[in-house]
Amino acid sequence: MMIAYMVMACLIALSLVYLFGSLNHRSDNCRGDREGQDSQSFASVRRDEIAQEQEAGRLTASEAAQLLLDIDHEARVVGSKKQPSFSTDTSFARWSMLGVMIVAVLGSVSLYEQIGYSKEVIFTQDLQTQKLTPEKITDFLIYRSERYDRVEDWYYLANDYLSAEQYQNAVVAFETALEKLPKNAENRVNLLVEYAQAVFYANGGQSSDKMLKVVDAVLQVAPTQPTALDLKGVAEFAQQNYLGAVLAWQEAIRYSGHSQERLALLSAIGKARDLGRIDYQQVAPIITDQLVVKINWDAREIRWHQDDVLLVYAVLRGQTMPIAIKRIYPEDLDQPVLLTNLDALMPTTTLAEADEVDLVIKLANINDDDLTKGQIIGTKQGLLVNRNEIFVINVAL
Numbered sequence: 001m002m003i004a005y006m007v008m009a010c011l012i013a014l015s016l017v018y019l020f021g022s023l024n025h026r027s028d029n030c031r032g033d034r035e036g037q038d039s040q041s042f043a044s045v046r047r048d049e050i051a052q053e054q055e056a057g058r059l060t061a062s063e064a065a066q067l068l069l070d071i072d073h074e075a076r077v078v079g080s081k082k083q084p085s086f087s088t089d090t091s092f093a094r095w096s097m098l099g100v101m102i103v104a105v106l107g108s109v110s111l112y113e114q115i116g117y118s119k120e121v122i123f124t125q126d127l128q129t130q131k132l133t134p135e136k137i138t139d140f141l142i143y144r145s146e147r148y149d150r151v152e153d154w155y156y157l158a159n160d161y162l163s164a165e166q167y168q169n170a171v172v173a174f175e176t177a178l179e180k181l182p183k184n185a186e187n188r189v190n191l192l193v194e195y196a197q198a199v200f201y202a203n204g205g206q207s208s209d210k211m212l213k214v215v216d217a218v219l220q221v222a223p224t225q226p227t228a229l230d231l232k233g234v235a236e237f238a239q240q241n242y243l244g245a246v247l248a249w250q251e252a253i254r255y256s257g258h259s260q261e262r263l264a265l266l267s268a269i270g271k272a273r274d275l276g277r278i279d280y281q282q283v284a285p286i287i288t289d290q291l292v293v294k295i296n297w298d299a300r301e302i303r304w305h306q307d308d309v310l311l312v313y314a315v316l317r318g319q320t321m322p323i324a325i326k327r328i329y330p331e332d333l334d335q336p337v338l339l340t341n342l343d344a345l346m347p348t349t350t351l352a353e354a355d356e357v358d359l360v361i362k363l364a365n366i367n368d369d370d371l372t373k374g375q376i377i378g379t380k381q382g383l384l385v386n387r388n389e390i391f392v393i394n395v396a397l
């Protein structure tokens with residue numbers, strides 16, 4: 001592309017030099033014509049004067065002849081200077097320059113389109129005017145991936161395919177990103193996990209040898225990765241190894257901090273226990289005590305900010321230190337919050353030591369590390385642990 005730009009720039013420069021050179025020579029030729037005409041007029045007048053001088057007797061015949069020879073010689077000299085070394089048609093130079101300019105402009109526009117700058121400009125305009133559609137975003141991400149061929153571009157394209165449920169395309173994009181990502185990159189594990197999920201979905205939500213191979217590679221590096229443990233449990237369950245599924249899913253629960261994931265895993269563990277006839281004496285439950293809470297708020301009165309976070313915690317009556325606590329972001333409040341014996345601040349006191357607790361909901365800043373900070377926006381007292389119900393708490397600022 002750069003060579004093409006250089007060629008067009010040289011064409012423009014040469015056409016300009018050609019045009020100005022032709023105009024300069026044209027000017028010289030015109031000046032030479034004028035000088036020739038003046039010389040001829042002077043010679044004609046001079047011959048008349050010599051003839052008059054000879055008739056008056058002031059010049060002899062030989063002197064007059066010599067002067068006429070001198071005039072003829074000067075006329076020949078001026079005539080030879082008048083002939084140009086070469087001549088150029090100015091109109092031809094102008095048409096030539098016009099042609100070069102047309103080629104340069106059309107070439108520049110073609111390069112502009114081919115390189116893709118127009119796509120970036122159009123995408124930015126659509127983004128500013130909020131006219132982007134999922135199809136436009138996908139097309140732009142495809143263009144960026146093919147043009148720059150960087151890891152991040154292929155990663156964004158893969159995630160876009162995942163959100164559009166184009167799982168086969170997502171698998172290909174993830175594989176391309178992994179090929180370009182260094183083996184020792186810090187974020188390689190996370191990329192492998194998302195790749196394993198794409199392989200799982202591309203296989204119709206079923207386990208496969210390809211998925212299990214990726215999962216094993218993740219667990220060798222990060223044995224506590226919850227998503228990989230979850231997928232390992234899926235693979236064990238598909239092979240009817242229900243004990244292995246229970247053990248994998250319980251480890252996933254241990255290291256997962258998301259309530260919805262834990263609830264789904266608890267349901268899966270229950271199914272695996274039933275099919276494998278695995279009782280609690282054979283494999284003790286990892287979650288022994290739990291409390292499920294649903295938080296309601298009036299959207300007309302409460303507007304969440306970007307740095308808001310909710311601290312949801314259980315305390316024993318008359319105490320201030322939480323025995324189970326979770327950080328919940330406002331966008332996750334549409335799902336129930338699960339507090340378990342795994343969510344204790346200190347291993348000595350958990351929900352397992354309580355039959356009844358008080359629940360506190362505090363609005364805090366995401367950057368605060370001190371759990372004593374924040375504004376209490378909801379409380380409920382006397383909640384029984386391990387009840388098969390979802391406790392609803394209304395919050396208000």
